[in-house]
Amino acid sequence: MNYLILKQFILLWLTLSLSILALPDGLAKDPFAVKRAKMIETIEAEIKTGYGNLANKKLDDNVISALNSVPRHEFVPKKLQHSAYDNRPLPIGHGQTISQPYIVAIMTNLLHVGKNDSILEIGTGSGYQIAVLAELVSKAYSIEIIEPLGKEAQARLQRLGYDNITLKIGDGYYGWEEHAPFDAIIVTAAASHIPPPLIKQLKPGGRMLIPVGSRFMVQELLLVEKSEEGKVRTQQLLPVAFVPLTGKH
């Protein structure tokens, strides 16, 4: 009986090892690659079914490629790694969360960042959002107010080789004057208002994005745009394809 179980185990192990060898190079090295691809597929499908705030109801190619490059499982606690690529927010300790991948994708897309851009994030959290953005820009800055969280994120981003991200622990209210102005700013930390210094540090033509809501549920994406003349206006976007008023009967 025991011999039988052992035989089956060896067979299973051999099958698994061979199947990994047979996989493309990237997948063999990264066992989460399949899950990540599936996650992106899910996000694209959700956006395609109706989300109207992105051009052609699809993510930009560079955003997809960024999402594909960042190992999200490295940004969640070990015990939740199995859910890292589920389309849901996850708790990361210290009362904070890693955002739902769908929301990260939309926010990244809405910022329209370019290769040479310099961006600032207020509220590093796990570091996942800034890592995704860092795939798209030359310089990324991030400020985290909760010390242990900031230290964890710093170590993680260093380990993963994100050389273009500079992180500091402190108060994000005044932005980061010495690296200002920024092409884009993303504020993921809750605040009772948009700090005036941040608006000042946004380049003319720049975009600022603020997810509004609770830690687990984003109710609204506030997109602040500064015109070339320095005038500020906002677009208040639902993260979901929902029209509150049905058509006239």
Add this chain to the structure above:
Amino acid sequence: MKIRPPFFTIALLSSAILGYEILLMRLFSIIQWHHFAYMIISLALLGFGASGTFISIFQDSFSKRFSHVFLINIMLFALSSIGCFLLAQSIPFNPDEILWDYWQPLRLLGIYLLLALPFFFAANAIALALTCFHWRIASLYAFDLMGAGLGSLGIVLLLFVAMPLQALFIIGCIGLGALVLAAWELGFQQRNTVYTVSLVIGITIIILHNNNELRLSPYKELVQIQRIQGTEIISEYSSPLGLLSIVQNDIIPLRHAPGLSLNAKTEPPEQIGVFTDGGGLTAITRESGNPADYAYLDQTTSAAPYHLAQLNKVLILGSGGGSSILQARYHQAQQIDAVELNPQLIRLLHEDYAEFTGHLLNGDTVQLFQGEARGFISETQEHYDLIEIALLDSFAASSAGLYALNESYLYTVESLQDMLKKLQPDGYLAITRWIKLPPRDNLKLLATAVDALDNSGATNPGNQLVFLRSWQTGTLLIKNRPFTNEEIEALKTFCNARSFDLDWYPGITPDETNQFNQLAESYFFQAANAIINNERKDFFERYKFALEPATDDRPYFFHFFKWSVLPEIISLRNSGGLPLLEGGYLVLIATLFQALVASTILILLPLLFFKKTIMTASPVTAAISRNRVIIYFSAIGLAFLFIEIAFIQKFILFLHHPLYAVAIILTAFLMFAGLGSGFSQRLIQSGLYQPAITFAVIGIVVLGFLYMAFLQSIFSTNQSLTMPHKIILTVSLVAPLAFLMGMPFPLALAKLGNIAPEMIPWAWGINGCASVVSAVLATLLAISIGFNAVIVLALVLYSLAWASFPIQRS
């Protein structure tokens, strides 16, 4: 049985249970959020229903060892009241994850079961006493009700002097007190052992008490802010209105200025944060001596009325930490009256932080009144240039713990009408609320204002309304006269300078709207246009959230849920759609559903699985119609709370203070119902069951209809009475109704006791289950059909109970 019934033990135990129930609501409002607190405690109360089932099944063996079982259950109540809460608060339940994480519902179930235990043990003791002393059942029940009445008053007093967790340990000790009293009252043989055990447990409780603290959900605002370096809770104050935590940070200062314009260049001076129950932040701002430091107060939508005219007399409803007072002072108002419900918040401004605020309240210009907004409005003789309902839900939030049903009498049609009457001819009523996406609050408020103006005789309400918004807050301005061209020009200048949108003013055109803070469509203008121009019915139907104005009979301003939209929202759950769900209402529905399922099981269990015990134990029990028992005890269980809840609501509008109103009315109801029950004992001894029930039900129905017809005019006539007189009038109005309502339950129990005492626990359980269902159902019904309809339904239920009596088979 030779021992006499333990009347005083039942009273003490009952007061501890009621106190415990209210305290749990407080505790869970602090560590979680209050709508979940409501669900958790409602379901835990099913412990009463479970006790009926349990005693039904084991009553033979329990009755033989009454004293032992009675004492053990009281002791278990004392222990579990503390222990179960401490265990329950260590379960990491997070309601936000309930639809994603399959562990969350199980954790919630764990909390229910733990918290049901104390109620279960206490109810066991009471049910067993009622069964074993069924010849004095009405007297026992009278002590039970009167004890509960004292408990409801006692816990309010206790919460003024003890911190919530201390109060928990005190209630545990009261449970032990009941144990000692029981041993003495029953003349228990080993009572010295009971005294010793109680003493040991009591000392252990006192020692353990210092090693425990409340564990707030890590997602509550207060816990979040504590993670920031330098944050310190410098003091805490507790009252039944809420736990105030005063927070300071010298390293990273608090900056609370909701709704600040994107064009603002300044930030608030140093502030101290005040959290109520770990949330609902309001800020106390330091007096810097430099008026320029307060320029930020001119950069919010609520500053708009100050730019339309010189406003000398200002009334602020809900002053919180004082930001609105500062705003009025910044704009040079000459007389600022402010109203705040929570006396501890007032004390902070008056005493603890008087110097910090530069004696904000001690100047000649500012007067702060402690009270409730509607009450102040109805009593004041003043007429104001501006009445402002400030952007803090302090009136609703501060009563969250005791009063978690989410009624608000501030945002009803009648309330706005009252406020309009207290304005100077050219005065403004300004109401600021958060902007939600898709819009809800502000649209409903606009519809409410249109109704209020219509009722006040305005020929064209649209000429008397203005709505402006930033991305975060929206302010509605209402006048008794049309806005003038000068006022509109001033508004346009104000809004342009701050990038605020004007979505409604008399004469607005669609292309002027939705300019600075763009929504997918100009919803505010569309709504205003439709509501003002008599297309409201069609608009309300087409809009996916409920926007019908709240009234005093249906005071649910915060209810926006529409069933028809639920499938769409569920289908959008993976693409960020869940925040569209109006959680509070669904939690209520979920509570009702769970309560109904659990109640059905608990009621049917003794019948299905223990047929021998209840149905055929003796030939007499077979003569009892089980259907009639179910109908009778469910009907009076439902009806009692329907009436109690509906009248608490009605009297709140008379007494105005939600906390005192609830405490006084609840105590009066329970005490007089207790007296009614005591009176029933005499009728029982004369065997007058049927006439007594007929008398009680006719009395309740007549009084019910009379009150529905005349209560409003009684209140209007006596609005100017002083508080003690109002309380006397309230109690005398409650007394006859409650007295009669205290009779049907013990009368039928006694009748049952006469024929088949073994069925008493089962009837007790049915009543317990019905009460839980009733509390939840009353709110759900009031939301859709109003409180008057709930009262009518209760009167029908009483009549149904009457029709199903006697409970023997015909």
